[in-house]
Amino acid sequence: MPSSLSRTGQTTKSAALVVCGVAMIARYLLAGQGAVLAFHGLRADAVPTGVLDESLHLPISVFRTICQHLAAKYHVMPLTEMAATLAAGEKLPSKAVAITFDDGYASNYELGFPVLREFGLPATIFLATGFLDRTYPLWFQQVDLALGINQRGALTESLAKKLVLLKTLPDPEMRLQVHRLVERAGDTLLEKNPAVTQALSWDQVREMQATGLIEFGGHTHTHPILARCSLEQQAREIETCRDRILEELGVSPTLFAFPNGGLGDHSQETLRLLKAAGFTSAWTMVSGRASAGHSIMEMPRYGAPESAWETEATVSGGFELLRQWRGGAA
Numbered sequence: 001m002p003s004s005l006s007r008t009g010q011t012t013k014s015a016a017l018v019v020c021g022v023a024m025i026a027r028y029l030l031a032g033q034g035a036v037l038a039f040h041g042l043r044a045d046a047v048p049t050g051v052l053d054e055s056l057h058l059p060i061s062v063f064r065t066i067c068q069h070l071a072a073k074y075h076v077m078p079l080t081e082m083a084a085t086l087a088a089g090e091k092l093p094s095k096a097v098a099i100t101f102d103d104g105y106a107s108n109y110e111l112g113f114p115v116l117r118e119f120g121l122p123a124t125i126f127l128a129t130g131f132l133d134r135t136y137p138l139w140f141q142q143v144d145l146a147l148g149i150n151q152r153g154a155l156t157e158s159l160a161k162k163l164v165l166l167k168t169l170p171d172p173e174m175r176l177q178v179h180r181l182v183e184r185a186g187d188t189l190l191e192k193n194p195a196v197t198q199a200l201s202w203d204q205v206r207e208m209q210a211t212g213l214i215e216f217g218g219h220t221h222t223h224p225i226l227a228r229c230s231l232e233q234q235a236r237e238i239e240t241c242r243d244r245i246l247e248e249l250g251v252s253p254t255l256f257a258f259p260n261g262g263l264g265d266h267s268q269e270t271l272r273l274l275k276a277a278g279f280t281s282a283w284t285m286v287s288g289r290a291s292a293g294h295s296i297m298e299m300p301r302y303g304a305p306e307s308a309w310e311t312e313a314t315v316s317g318g319f320e321l322l323r324q325w326r327g328g329a330a
């Protein structure tokens with residue numbers, strides 16, 4: 001074996017040992033707290049997706065590796081159970097983890113559900129109900145497809161820049177700009193219908209619900225950033241989402257995930273509206289441990305890890321601990 005390969009192997013082994021050690025310490029120090037992972041879509045391995053930004057759609061082989069790791073080493077629990085425990089101010093069971101998906105992609109059913117069933121892992125899917133109703137496509141996916149057509153080979157960075165800019169705009173203005181981009185793309189956009197951007201059907205949702213393994217939460221109706229909406233629009237988005245889930249599934253959702261999920265993407269008024277609509281916990285995309293110390297309406301989640309090692313470092317709290325140690329040393 002060439003020496004460079006041998007060194008790479010040794011470095012990997014050393015890194016793995018360090019992760020293991022830090023993870024063990026983290027699990028001890030952060031006992032009673034949990035980790036919630038936020039996935040979006042999934043994609044088949046080695047098949048072109050047809051979108052510029054593939055990062056929202058994890059390859060299924062990677063997702064399977066993550067599930068295998070979690071099933072072997074962690075206590076994966078339904079998010080409703082985790083939320084109820086935290087709302088009661090109690091500690092979570094040792095090694096508590098919850099799996100969530102945002103938006104409601106068909107790939108959650110086609111690719112993810114068989115894997116979750118294989119390992120017996122519960123999960124929550126947060127639904128943007130207008131996406132499932134086929135009345136409101138996910139606007140950021142429209143931007144992705146339109147840029148791909150308008151700029152012919154546009155780089156992912158230009159999409160990222162465009163999305164950052166769009167996310168700062170008041171919702172009506174953002175929608176207008178997206179509409180213009182889509183218009184410029186013309187009929188080609190309508191013909192584009194990549195598998196990764198397709199929505200779940202309500203039948204698929206009901207089938208998953210019937211197994212008792214998968215639960216569903218709200219994620220608004222048209223996926224706006226709520227802080228960029230008027231109060232009336234926020235109320236409409238939250239209530240329509242709740243009503244559509246109740247109509248289709250026969251139960252009112254109690255779990256909610258904020259679109260985009262950053263700290264500035266909702267307001268105190270949003271939290272009041274959510275409580276009034278019957279939601280009892282809400283989940284951001286701000287990284288952190290889920291613990292009784294957090295407000296139950298602003299619970300943290302971790303973005304999707306991309307390997308078993310990253311999963312271990314994330315859910316064990318190892319990353320968290322290193323951040324705290326670094327912060328303490330600064």
Ligand SMILES: [Zn+2]
Binds near residue numbers: 102103258
């Ligand atoms: Zn979303």
